[in-house]
Amino acid sequence: MQGFLNLNKPVGFTSHDCVAKVRKLVRLKRVGHAGTLDPAATGVLPIALGKATRLLQYLQQDKAYRGTIRLGVRTTTDDLEGEIISTQPVPGLTLEQVKAALKNFEGKIQQVPPNYSAIQVEGKRLYDKARAGEIIEVPAREVEVYKLEILEWRDRDFPELDIAIACGPGTYIRAIARDLGSACATGGTLAALTRTESSGFQIADSLTFEELEEQLKQGTFHPILASAALGHLPAVTLQATDAKAWCQGQRIPFRPLSFPALTDAEEGKLRLNDEEGRFLGIGCLLASETGYLLVPLMVFEPL
Missing domain, CATH: 3.30.2350.10 (Pseudouridine synthase)
Structure with a gap:
């Protein structure tokens, strides 16, 4: 299987x-x-x-989530799994204030990952360092949030905000909850999270x-x-002779009349199939003196 x-x-x-x-x-x-x-x-x-x-x-690599952010609460893990650092009711906080703060979290942003995360620093996972009581200074890194939509706002002493987020790899929704709380001067933590799309x-x-x-x-x-899982990659169909050579790990001459047009394919990965539509592996184009070669990156027996 x-x-x-x-x-x-x-x-x-x-x-x-x-x-x-x-x-x-x-x-x-x-x-x-x-x-x-x-x-x-x-x-x-x-x-x-x-x-x-x-x-x-x-x-x-892109992902999408539905999450609930609770404002007025800060925790060690930036979600409700951690120990509470502080709680402060904020009944006066308005949805308009939150909307204004959220605008800073769309597009390419600098984000500091949570201390309790699987990122490695100095060869150790951050959560291992945090559990050992080490003081951690995690550098910020650039992530991208494509879309951030408010789904529901519950006005109470500890207001809750339901959001939908589409983002690039490496984005921590817990960090967005934490940083939104800081931007609103209330503290914030992630109360619930469901990933609705991945890979x-x-x-x-x-x-x-x-x-x-x-x-x-x-x-x-x-x-x-x-x-199907790799359907985002441009596909190239190999004829029988080329498919046999490919499965032996050989480089295949790229003949434009034999393959579909590929926009900027030489800069990316290609999905290789045989004439029966069976998956043969992943390759890329390599410039040569006579044109291009299809170079195997990963060869599979027909799947």
Whole structure:
């Protein structure tokens, strides 16, 4: 069995827990995941099965979330899983004030990751350093928020804001909650989070553990094909002779009449298929004296 699973991660599971459970259910050793989710978060967790684990690096990087931010509260982890640092009711805070502050969180922004995160500093995970009581100075890094939409505002002593966020890789929604609280001079923490999209997988198409287990029992579970999961990459179809040479790791002359037009393909990755539409691997174009060569980056037997 090889391909991808669009898992709807339940609350309370780490991403590693999910991989371990899927490994047991599908009876495979080679299982991996893309895009870590915190234990308190739910939603889309892309899982790779079998040889598809080699393809995780080529999946789309953009993500989307629905989250709830609680204002007037600060915690050690920037979500409700951590210890409370301070609480201060803010009944006078208005939605208009919050809207004005949120404008600073769209586009390319500088963000300091939470101290309790999986980022490595000096060879150690930040959460390990934080748990050991080390004083951590985490440098800010640039992330991008494509869209930030207010879904609901609940006006109370500790106001709550439901938001939808579409963002690039490396964006921490907990950090947005924390920094929004700072911008409003109230403190803020993430109260709930669901990932609605990751690596091109949508929550509407995801499977819970219970649904996966039932499909496996019924024999109706079919992994998502690599060609579908990598559909964002330009596709090149190899004729039989070239496909055979490709599967042997050979470079293939790029003949414009044999392949579809590829815009700026020499700068990116390509998805290779045979004439039957079966996935053969990932490659790129390399300039040569006589034109271009298709160079294998990762070769697969037909999937």
